[in-house]
Amino acid sequence: LNWHTTNFKTIIEEVFDLLKEKAKNKGIHLDLVIEGDTTLEGDATRLKQIAINLINNAIAYTPTGGHVTVFLKGRENRVELDVIDTGVGISESELPRIFERFYRVDRARSRNSGGTGLGLAIVKHLVEAHSGIISVTSQVGKGTTFSIEFHKERQQ
Ligand code: ATP
Numbered sequence: 001l002n003w004h005t006t007n008f009k010t011i012i013e014e015v016f017d018l019l020k021e022k023a024k025n026k027g028i029h030l031d032l033v034i035e036g037d038t039t040l041e042g043d044a045t046r047l048k049q050i051a052i053n054l055i056n057n058a059i060a061y062t063p064t065g066g067h068v069t070v071f072l073k074g075r076e077n078r079v080e081l082d083v084i085d086t087g088v089g090i091s092e093s094e095l096p097r098i099f100e101r102f103y104r105v106d107r108a109r110s111r112n113s114g115g116t117g118l119g120l121a122i123v124k125h126l127v128e129a130h131s132g133i134i135s136v137t138s139q140v141g142k143g144t145t146f147s148i149e150f151h152k153e154r155q156q
């Protein structure tokens with residue numbers, strides 16, 4: 001990784017500019033809430049890739065009329081990013097497998113959306129390269145929340 005001090009707020013705002021048209025075209029409400037100081041040590045290019053993949057998924061797996069909300073919170077020693085959608089959800093049995101390379105829930109349905117099943121494997125790899133943690137909660141037919149948390153300071 002190319003480590004430097006960067007502001008996650010700037011990164012997320014770039015990602016929003018990149019994806020807002022896509023959300024709008026699909027009729028999805030895309031919202032952003034930012035709290036606190038979100039400056040941290042990390043690789044801005046990779047942090048951007050993480051945010052793009054998670055928000056792209058939230059848009060892809062949420063039907064028209066749904067909501068995608070991104071919360072960015074700067075805390076004392078950590079920065080947290082939550083990507084919350086009101087989409088199709090992921091069943092409890094599928095959840096443990098979604099970070100595997102090439103794994104996609106419901107191949108028949110997702111064939112149309114043209115993905116490869118690599119997005120989340122890359123996200124997990126990049127989060128761990130930053131000594132961060134990623135977690136997911138989901139309810140089928142209700143929606144999904146991906147949360148990632150980073151230390152503000154680079155870990156040894
Ligand atoms: P790509 O490589 O283009 O990202 P993909 O989106 O299918 O393809 P991943 O991003 O790795 O691959 O996601 C794996 C699978 O997890 C998806 O195919 C989808 O079934 C499920 N998934 C991921 N994010 C969500 C979400 N927000 N809501 C519901 N299902 C999701």
Ligand code: MG
Pocket residue numbers: 053056057115119120
């Ligand atoms: Mg994806």
